[in-house]
Amino acid sequence: MFNAFLINGPFGDPGVYIEFKYRNEALLFDLGDLHLLPPRKLLKVSHIFVSHTHMDHFIGFDHLLRVCLGRDRHISLFGPPGFHKQVENKIGAYTWNLVENYTNDFALLVTEVHPEGKLTRCYHCRTAFKPEILAEEEGFDGALVERNLFSVRGTFLDHKIPCLAFRFEEKSRVNIKKNVLQEMGLPVGAWLMELKNHVLSGDDDDTPVKIIWRERGQETREKIVPLGELKATVVKITPGQKITYITDAIYNDENRRKIVALADGSDLLFIEATFLHDNADSAAKKYHLTALQAGTMARMAGAKRVSLFHFSPKYKGLGELLVEEAMQAFQG
Numbered sequence: 466m467f468n469a470f471l472i473n474g475p476f477g478d479p480g481v482y483i484e485f486k487y488r489n490e491a492l493l494f495d496l497g498d499l500h501l502l503p504p505r506k507l508l509k510v511s512h513i514f515v516s517h518t519h520m521d522h523f524i525g526f527d528h529l530l531r532v533c534l535g536r537d538r539h540i541s542l543f544g545p546p547g548f549h550k551q552v553e554n555k556i557g558a559y560t561w562n563l564v565e566n567y568t569n570d571f572a573l574l575v576t577e578v579h580p581e582g583k584l585t586r587c588y589h590c591r592t593a594f595k596p597e598i599l600a601e602e603e604g605f606d607g608a609l610v611e612r613n614l615f616s617v618r619g620t621f622l623d624h625k626i627p628c629l630a631f632r633f634e635e636k637s638r639v640n641i642k643k644n645v646l647q648e649m650g651l652p653v654g655a656w657l658m659e660l661k662n663h664v665l666s667g668d669d670d671d672t673p674v675k676i677i678w679r680e681r682g683q684e685t686r687e688k689i690v691p692l693g694e695l696k697a698t699v700v701k702i703t704p705g706q707k708i709t710y711i712t713d714a715i716y717n718d719e720n721r722r723k724i725v726a727l728a729d730g731s732d733l734l735f736i737e738a739t740f741l742h743d744n745a746d747s748a749a750k751k752y753h754l755t756a757l758q759a760g761t762m763a764r765m766a767g768a769k770r771v772s773l774f775h776f777s778p779k780y781k782g783l784g785e786l787l788v789e790e791a792m793q794a795f796q797g
Contacts, residue, residue: 494710499525515544517628518551537569545627548577561593613665622714635705652678706732715752728766737775756787760794
């Protein structure tokens with residue numbers, strides 16, 4: 466279970482924040498202006514996916530760095546060709562002569578993505594962010610992150626430079642039948658998260674699940690139930706949700722094909738709608754989408770909901786026109 470929302474309004478810097486409801490974890494798509502996110506939310510971020518390093522998509526890196534310094538945090542970042550150099554240039558703009566004294570060692574794990582493969586470097590605060598090569602993988606099939614709870618895939622779009630689009634996919638959702646819990650005399654509590662992790666990890670049915678609770682006026686009670694029994698009684702598994710993030714792409718045959726494929730069946734599609742279609746020539750010259758193009762591709766992909774962003778400032782005060790044009794195309 467998670468919340469996903471635009472960090473800024475549709476005229477502000479691009480950026481989407483995805484927050485898990487019952488875990489101290491969040492993800493970011495793009496690093497535009499982050500000042501509307503309080504530090505407590507930024508400190509939840511474990512993974513960041515940067516489409517490209519134009520200023521409005523990457524200026525928030527410095528703010529994130531400042532919030533996280535001195536914290537025991539490791540953040541994984543993913544970006545397009547040239548990403549290592551861009552990160553190192555940002556870091557290199559500062560002086561790091563005192564960081565070896567920090568109690569906590571903040572670290573960045575940065576993966577630069579190419580069509581032919583991925584290269585990951587690590588930057589530790591205590592070593593003044595000196596780059597260390599961690600891994601080099603040949604070939605890129607779209608997979609960026611694969612975890613028990615979610616996966617993230619990416620594809621390259623043409624923005625006159627390589628620009629990444631992303632798809633977040635929640636693994637099967639594990640729901641708890643609270644009425645059955647009551648019938649079995651079992652409490653709600655932290656043990657349910659452990660139960661969900663066992664299910665999502667595909668653990669054996671004979672895996673013991675420890676349940677500890679305290680009843681009113683009684684001492685602590687403990688019960689161990691096999692995972693298989695709990696799966697058969699209190700667990701209901703439903704398909705997870707899919708979120709797609711599309712920004713900064715010219716409308717052409719190849720981009721359209723890639724966008725529709727990536728966004729296929731999305732529960733929520735974040736997609737730029739920078740210009741009205743009357744200004745399609747301007748959109749093409751600047752390698753952006755029109756609202757009509759965005760809505761049309763959302764319909765082709767079978768998206769359930771659409772969230773529009775990256776409106777051109779020329780439409781300030783007229784944002785409803787972009788929304789209307791996109792929604793008419795989306796609804797056919």
